[in-house]
Amino acid sequence: MVGSGSLLFPTPEYAAFFLVAFLGAWALVPRPLAHKAFLLLASWAFYAWWDWRFVPLLAGVSIFATLVAEALQRITDARARRALLALAVAVLLSTLVGFKYLTFAFSLVAEALERAGLQANLQAPEAPLPVGLSFFVFHAISLVVDAHRRAIPVRVRLLDGLLYVAFFPQLIAGPILRAAGFLVQLDRGPERSIDASAAALLFIKGLVKKVVLANFLATQVVDPVYVSPESATALDALFAFYGYAAQIYCDFSGYTDMATASALLLGYRFPQNFDAPYRARSLSDFWRRWHISLSSWLRDYLFIPLGGSRGSSSRTAFNITVTMLLGGLWHGAGVTFLAWGALHAIGLVAERWLTSRAWPALVRLRRSPLAPALATVVVFHFVCIGWVLFRAPSFEAALGIFAALGRWGPPAHALALAVIVLALAAQWAPARVETGLRRGWARLPLVAQGLALATAVMLIEVWGPSGVLPFIYFQF
Amino acid sequence: MTAPSPDLASALQQLTEDPPPPERRYRPREVAVVLATFACCTLLLESEPLLAWSQRFEANGLQVRLHAALATLDEGAQRVGLTRPRRALLGAERALAAGLKWSGEEQWGRVESASAMTALSAELGEPVEAALPEPEPVPVPVPEADVGPAANDAPPAPTEQLGTVLLTGDSLIAGGLATVLSRTLARRGDLRVVHAFQIGTGLANPEVFDWAAQLPPLVAREDPQLAICSLGANDGVALKEGNRVLAFGDPEWRRVYRQRVEALMRALSANGARVLWLGLPPMRDGRLARRAQVLNKVFAEAADQVPRVEYLEVGMLLSGPDGAFATFGKQGDARRVRLRLDDGVHYSQAGARAIARWVMDWVRERFPKRR
Numbered sequence: 001m002v003g004s005g006s007l008l009f010p011t012p013e014y015a016a017f018f019l020v021a022f023l024g025a026w027a028l029v030p031r032p033l034a035h036k037a038f039l040l041l042a043s044w045a046f047y048a049w050w051d052w053r054f055v056p057l058l059a060g061v062s063i064f065a066t067l068v069a070e071a072l073q074r075i076t077d078a079r080a081r082r083a084l085l086a087l088a089v090a091v092l093l094s095t096l097v098g099f100k101y102l103t104f105a106f107s108l109v110a111e112a113l114e115r116a117g118l119q120a121n122l123q124a125p126e127a128p129l130p131v132g133l134s135f136f137v138f139h140a141i142s143l144v145v146d147a148h149r150r151a152i153p154v155r156v157r158l159l160d161g162l163l164y165v166a167f168f169p170q171l172i173a174g175p176i177l178r179a180a181g182f183l184v185q186l187d188r189g190p191e192r193s194i195d196a197s198a199a200a201l202l203f204i205k206g207l208v209k210k211v212v213l214a215n216f217l218a219t220q221v222v223d224p225v226y227v228s229p230e231s232a233t234a235l236d237a238l239f240a241f242y243g244y245a246a247q248i249y250c251d252f253s254g255y256t257d258m259a260t261a262s263a264l265l266l267g268y269r270f271p272q273n274f275d276a277p278y279r280a281r282s283l284s285d286f287w288r289r290w291h292i293s294l295s296s297w298l299r300d301y302l303f304i305p306l307g308g309s310r311g312s313s314s315r316t317a318f319n320i321t322v323t324m325l326l327g328g329l330w331h332g333a334g335v336t337f338l339a340w341g342a343l344h345a346i347g348l349v350a351e352r353w354l355t356s357r358a359w360p361a362l363v364r365l366r367r368s369p370l371a372p373a374l375a376t377v378v379v380f381h382f383v384c385i386g387w388v389l390f391r392a393p394s395f396e397a398a399l400g401i402f403a404a405l406g407r408w409g410p411p412a413h414a415l416a417l418a419v420i421v422l423a424l425a426a427q428w429a430p431a432r433v434e435t436g437l438r439r440g441w442a443r444l445p446l447v448a449q450g451l452a453l454a455t456a457v458m459l460i461e462v463w464g465p466s467g468v469l470p471f472i473y474f475q476f
Numbered sequence: 477m478t479a480p481s482p483d484l485a486s487a488l489q490q491l492t493e494d495p496p497p498p499e500r501r502y503r504p505r506e507v508a509v510v511l512a513t514f515a516c517c518t519l520l521l522e523s524e525p526l527l528a529w530s531q532r533f534e535a536n537g538l539q540v541r542l543h544a545a546l547a548t549l550d551e552g553a554q555r556v557g558l559t560r561p562r563r564a565l566l567g568a569e570r571a572l573a574a575g576l577k578w579s580g581e582e583q584w585g586r587v588e589s590a591s592a593m594t595a596l597s598a599e600l601g602e603p604v605e606a607a608l609p610e611p612e613p614v615p616v617p618v619p620e621a622d623v624g625p626a627a628n629d630a631p632p633a634p635t636e637q638l639g640t641v642l643l644t645g646d647s648l649i650a651g652g653l654a655t656v657l658s659r660t661l662a663r664r665g666d667l668r669v670v671h672a673f674q675i676g677t678g679l680a681n682p683e684v685f686d687w688a689a690q691l692p693p694l695v696a697r698e699d700p701q702l703a704i705c706s707l708g709a710n711d712g713v714a715l716k717e718g719n720r721v722l723a724f725g726d727p728e729w730r731r732v733y734r735q736r737v738e739a740l741m742r743a744l745s746a747n748g749a750r751v752l753w754l755g756l757p758p759m760r761d762g763r764l765a766r767r768a769q770v771l772n773k774v775f776a777e778a779a780d781q782v783p784r785v786e787y788l789e790v791g792m793l794l795s796g797p798d799g800a801f802a803t804f805g806k807q808g809d810a811r812r813v814r815l816r817l818d819d820g821v822h823y824s825q826a827g828a829r830a831i832a833r834w835v836m837d838w839v840r841e842r843f844p845k846r847r
Contacts, residue, residue, distance in 0.1 A: 022508070026504040107803070107804060110812055111812075128761055128820070192503065193501035193502065195501060196506070197502075200510070219676075223675055224650075224673075224675075227647065227650045228650065230655045230658075265507060333818065393651075393818075393824075396825060442500040446510050447510075450509070450510045450514040450517060451514075453510070453517075454513070454518045457518055458561070458562055461525060462562060462565045462566055463569060
């Protein structure tokens with residue numbers, strides 16, 4: 001759907017916006033307050049471009065969180081601090097629940113009542129979902145919790161707090177920054193020596209992943225099958241099964257690459273968000289490599305406060321389950337997301353249990369030279385099965401995909417296979433390829449770098465599709 | 477999530493620590509040179525797609541000036557030959573796609589034989605009969621106003637037989653609706669159902685997908701007796717007509733858009749097929765909802781003008797009592813069901829069934845079964 005205006009990274013609008021933001025931000029660097037105020041206004045303008053109606057919500061959430069964080073730094077009484085933290089987290093979470101989960105909760109209640117034979121004549125509240133809500137509420141929670149833990153080594157100032165929550169490269173789809181880390185960067189101001197070669201290559205890499213690979217996979221391989229799995233053959237479904245794993249990685253990590261590059265050019269650093277996730281040799285390894293900024297957020301602000309893995313094994317299993325279920329729901333208010341979280345919880349608990357076993361056969365298997373490759377293959381397929389639940393609009397559709405796998409039919413086009421293999425295999429590219437590219441890029445004179453960037457963008461534009469699809473994660 | 481307990485201090489150190497020794501760092505001024513070169517080169521090399529891009533906006537003072545500036549730039553770039561590299565690349569891309577025999581439109585004009593659909597439903601454990609409760613033809617229970625005036629629709633000729641059905645449009649029909657329709661149509665016996673969908677397209681942006689050019693050959697090849705079309709959800713945008721940009725909803729916009737809709741309706745009914753044009757459902761997003769109403773009005777007017785085309789106001793089947801968007805609604809058996817997906821646009825399975833039920837009544841009325 002072509003809805004209201006949106007400021008996606010791979011668009012001419014964003015290029016123009018970024019040029020203005022870049023020039024303004026660096027021109028104002030000698031005056032830190034003006035620099036940050038400019039970046040804050042640019043970020044709010046960026047948000048208004050998506051949906052101006054929710055700028056007050058964004059401002060309100062970040063002002064509230066910053067004021068609470070300031071107070072938490074000042075107050076010394078432990079009980080008062082704990083009460084304030086509880087209140088603040090409750091307020092922030094209720095914002096998220098109010099906008100995102102009310103309709104979902106309503107549907108569950110209405111269904112339960114009707115199953116019990118009661119006539120529930122409830123009308124679902126129909127509220128539009130503010131874009132990026134899940135991300136900025138998580139930033140706000142990080143701010144108050146880090147302040148409560150006294151993990152922020154600098155004084156929280158209003159402007160810094162607001163900019164931390166709203167900073168436009170991460171505002172719509174992350175990565176989720178930690179208050180403790182990013183407020184230090186804001187306090188210090190931007191790095192004056194810019195890693196521009198890294199930024200240029202990251203941006204190109206992100207564009208290729210997002211505009212060329214993810215769009216091709218979505219429109220040609222994945223969407224047609226998920227839209228009507230009933231008319232898909234086994235090979236269609238198999239391509240969509242692997243194709244979506246490649247698509248969601250390219251889509252999301254490509255977006256992160258572009259966000260990180262934008263921040264780098266403005267003199268700020270984002271933490272790593274993806275680390276070749278499909279190379280993981282265990283599920284817990286996968287969660288240390290996939291959407292790292294979210295999984296470490298859930299670990300630090302949910303799993304560990306629940307008790308982490310220090311208690312009994314049943315208590316740990318409970319903590320894992322709660323974390324993964326809520327992590328699933330974070331991605332969308334729907335039972336399929338809940339099921340996706342549950343599947344990963346079951347996988348993680350089973351994995352913990354298996355690794356603590358010492359059965360002779362299992363020990364032999366672990367010692368076999370093939371074990372790492374086998375583990376990678378098993379973990380990848382487990383993750384792919386999870387992605388079916390994640391992508392399918394309903395359980396019916398998810399089952400439809402698996403049913404289609406058993407229906408032989410004419411082979412799909414080999415080009416789709418080539419793109420899937422390419423998109424997945426890139427995760428095994430040795431690090432020295434990237435270092436080499438970066439060195440080569442840095443040797444180019446400045447004007448040649450600009451020309452190379454323009455040529456790359458032209459190639460990507462020509463090879464990409466004619467319309468830019470919305471990015472999957474915006475709705476979360 | 478079984479990682480070792482993290483130490484916030486060390487995480488913090490990681491973030492604030494200086495990265496490994498860099499190959500080369502740049503001052504902001506140097507980066508500005510790179511970005512400025514990039515911007516100038518892109519403006520020249522990509523002047524054609526940028527010109528097309530500027531035509532997609534609402535027409536206002538800023539848009540007109542931007543468009544004029546980019547048009548001048550494009551003219552200049554063409555004169556100097558700077559648009560040639562991109563054209564060469566496009567040519568290479570097309571040659572490669574042709575060499576690989578990649579049409580890129582796998583779902584276009586795909587034939588679903590009705591018997592296969594029946595087999596499929598059985599395989600999925602869902603009896604075809606379950607999709608539709610009413611077994612016998614019933615009269616179309618729809619007020620006159622919802623369908624194009626009867627004057628356009630000759631009473632059903634007794635000889636009118638249904639052999640091939642074309643289901644076409646964008647994602648609103650390509651989703652569950654097409655499947656439900658195919659399955660229920662399958663109950664009528666040996667029908668060919670042709671699927672021709674282009675997700676994310678419409679009549680406003682022919683450069684994304686050119687319906688006017690792509691549909692007639694398909695209709696000629698498949699020769700349907702019935703075409704069911706749902707299109708237009710992506711058309712709540714400005715139109716480009718020649719060198720002009722028409723703002724959405726303007727009288728001129730309505731005129732041009734209606735022409736396109738009528739042309740498509742004529743293309744669908746070119747071989748004498750009956751056409752059922754499904755309107756847009758109420759949308760959750762307010763702006764989208766208003767635009768959908770404007771579009772629906774155009775569809776209804778166009779259907780009035782083209783013989784053998786009827787328009788169905790989908791809203792009445794899916795909305796709440798006030799005609800507004802509703803995710804959940806009551807269906808015939810008074811159970812509350814989800815009618816729409818979370819995006820506030822597309823139909824759920826039950827929503828699709830509600831539409832299919834009405835459509836099948838209409839089909840029975842227009843194409844009575846031979847006894």
